[in-house]
Amino acid sequence: MTADGEIIHFDNVGLRYGTDREVLSDLTFTLHAGRFYFLTGASGAGKTSLLRLLYLAQRPSRGGIRMFGTDVITLPRAELPVMRRRVGVVFQDFRLVDHLSAYDNVALPLRVAGHSEQDLAGPVRDILEWVGLADRMDAPPATLSGGEQQRVAIARAVIARPAMLVADEPTGNVDTDMAAKLIRLFDMLNRQGTTVVVATHDLDLLRKVPDSLIMRLDKGRLSDPTGALRYPPRKLT
Amino acid sequence: MTVRPGWMRRLAGSGRVELIPQGRMSGPMPWVIAIMVAMTAIALAAGLALGNAVSAARAEIEGGVTVQIIEPRPEVRAEQAALAIRAIETMPGVAGIRQVPQAELDALIEPWLGTGVTGAAAGMPGIPVPSLIDVRLEGAVTPAKLAQIAQRVEQVAPSARVDAQSNWLKPVFEAMLSLQVLAMVVVALLAVALAAAVLLAARSALGTNRNTIEIVHLLGGTDAQVARVFQRSIGYDAAGGGAVGLALALVVVLALGRRFEGLGAGLVDYGALLWSDWLWLAAVPVLATLLAMLTARLTVLHVLRKML
Numbered sequence: 106m107t108a109d110g111e112i113i114h115f116d117n118v119g120l121r122y123g124t125d126r127e128v129l130s131d132l133t134f135t136l137h138a139g140r141f142y143f144l145t146g147a148s149g150a151g152k153t154s155l156l157r158l159l160y161l162a163q164r165p166s167r168g169g170i171r172m173f174g175t176d177v178i179t180l181p182r183a184e185l186p187v188m189r190r191r192v193g194v195v196f197q198d199f200r201l202v203d204h205l206s207a208y209d210n211v212a213l214p215l216r217v218a219g220h221s222e223q224d225l226a227g228p229v230r231d232i233l234e235w236v237g238l239a240d241r242m243d244a245p246p247a248t249l250s251g252g253e254q255q256r257v258a259i260a261r262a263v264i265a266r267p268a269m270l271v272a273d274e275p276t277g278n279v280d281t282d283m284a285a286k287l288i289r290l291f292d293m294l295n296r297q298g299t300t301v302v303v304a305t306h307d308l309d310l311l312r313k314v315p316d317s318l319i320m321r322l323d324k325g326r327l328s329d330p331t332g333a334l335r336y337p338p339r340k341l342t
Numbered sequence: 343m344t345v346r347p348g349w350m351r352r353l354a355g356s357g358r359v360e361l362i363p364q365g366r367m368s369g370p371m372p373w374v375i376a377i378m379v380a381m382t383a384i385a386l387a388a389g390l391a392l393g394n395a396v397s398a399a400r401a402e403i404e405g406g407v408t409v410q411i412i413e414p415r416p417e418v419r420a421e422q423a424a425l426a427i428r429a430i431e432t433m434p435g436v437a438g439i440r441q442v443p444q445a446e447l448d449a450l451i452e453p454w455l456g457t458g459v460t461g462a463a464a465g466m467p468g469i470p471v472p473s474l475i476d477v478r479l480e481g482a483v484t485p486a487k488l489a490q491i492a493q494r495v496e497q498v499a500p501s502a503r504v505d506a507q508s509n510w511l512k513p514v515f516e517a518m519l520s521l522q523v524l525a526m527v528v529v530a531l532l533a534v535a536l537a538a539a540v541l542l543a544a545r546s547a548l549g550t551n552r553n554t555i556e557i558v559h560l561l562g563g564t565d566a567q568v569a570r571v572f573q574r575s576i577g578y579d580a581a582g583g584g585a586v587g588l589a590l591a592l593v594v595v596l597a598l599g600r601r602f603e604g605l606g607a608g609l610v611d612y613g614a615l616l617w618s619d620w621l622w623l624a625a626v627p628v629l630a631t632l633l634a635m636l637t638a639r640l641t642v643l644h645v646l647r648k649m650l
Binding site: 186213 | 553647
């Protein structure tokens with residue numbers, strides 16, 4: 106994080122897959138620490154592509170990206186894992202590891218980071234309790250409901266206390282009540298200091314987090330309906 | 343695949359959780375490795391046995407010279423043989439000399455010509471058989487030493503013919519060495535085939551587990567961590583398959599060893615395996631496991647390098 110609270114800065118970023126036209130064009134914006142961002146836009150607007158750039162699954166075709174004060178475009182590949190550990194990701198399709206239990210799925214980021222079994226047991230149990238899955242720790246994902254899988258995915262995303270949490274359509278596969286609970290969960294994390302970026306096309310969600318800022322993508326370009334992308338950002342009223 | 347409860351897995355795996363689903367000794371890979379190791383160990387045993395046979399036989403005959411007195415008249419033959427022995431035994435570098443007894447000569451030709459054909463037993467004239475003199479030199483027979491002996495013998499026994507024993511067996515040695523080289527080439531080819539099989543298995547496993555690997559990557563996992571998982575998995579398969587393959591090879595080698603023992607056939611008797619050879623055979627599954635793990639690691643790292 107820089108002195109002015111910037112954690113992400115995109116500078117004229119463009120992304121194309123192969124030789125197709127650009128799916129993201131001329132993106133220039135800054136995300137600040139401790140904020141809650143909604144990324145909206147119609148299906149195919151480029152939300153998932155933008156999130157993939159944020160969680161370092163993809164490098165842009167052009168432009169510059171600075172994350173946590175580091176230029177990730179020139180960052181050697183070997184140093185990407187350390188950067189990725191600072192970003193928690195909730196995938197649209199959860200992407201839990203099928204043959205691992207809920208406990209082992211949640212423990213995965215800590216194991217990858219080299220924590221011992223002794224050190225990670227407490228935090229993993231605590232967070233599963235926090236998301237209401239204390240009694241399903243040993244259950245494999247296939248035996249969990251959609252909402253339970255979503256909560257395991259969220260627990261996995263936040264277990265390592267990332268500086269930023271990125272969620273792609275986290276409420277797309279759950280009912281309205283569960284969607285509201287999940288958003289409250291994200292809000293709670295945000296209040297604890299985690300920057301949250303949630304991609305959604307459900308505009309009702311925006312009202313559930315009053316202090317959130319909105320980034321709207323339209324055909325791969327970013328519009329700025331709330332002024333959230335200016336610095337200093339203006340709060341949504 | 344059944345998923346065991348977490349506590350059971352952690353207990354069984356000493357806290358190690360398998361990132362990719364693995365069944366020990368399941369799938370074709372351990373059995374492919376078992377067959378490769380068995381064939382490698384058998385080929386290696388054959389190569390080592392041939393090497394031993396060649397070395398032992400060479401040591402046995404490398405200082406040997408045979409003098410034949412090719413003379414049809416028995417009394418002249420006996421006289422020239424006695425003179426040749428006297429001439430040779432005073433030469434420097436001669437460790438021993440003996441005339442091959444008539445009984446031994448009879449025994450040598452008996453399988454082809456039957457008994458009593460030399461007439462020696464009945465005191466009757468029969469087929470003339472050359473007298474043989476077996477000379478042992480202190481070192482290996484060289485062309486110069488051979489020429490010296492031939493020159494000395496020629497003066498007293500004009501009917502003599504002098505040969506180095508190793509010359510007779512030279513084509514046999516060459517054939518055995520060719521077989522030994524062939525055995526080593528087979529060992530090398532099997533090692534290449536094993537590496538290729540592991541490479542294909544690792545690529546296939548990478549494809550099957552691509553989703554898990556991507557997740558681990560996105561959670562901050564390094565290439566080395568992912569490679570270690572595959573390396574360990576292939577290592578278990580290779581160690582299990584290797585042990586089975588070695589057991590199979592030992593049964594074959596011991597059974598063949600017994601068969602050859604029963605032959606009692608000259609050079610073959612020298613082809614027994616030494617204790618150091620058994621160590622080499624025991625090292626085959628260990629080396630195969632290391633080769634498989636190294637191949638898996640390099641394959642996985644190569645494929646992962648193409649991912650961000």
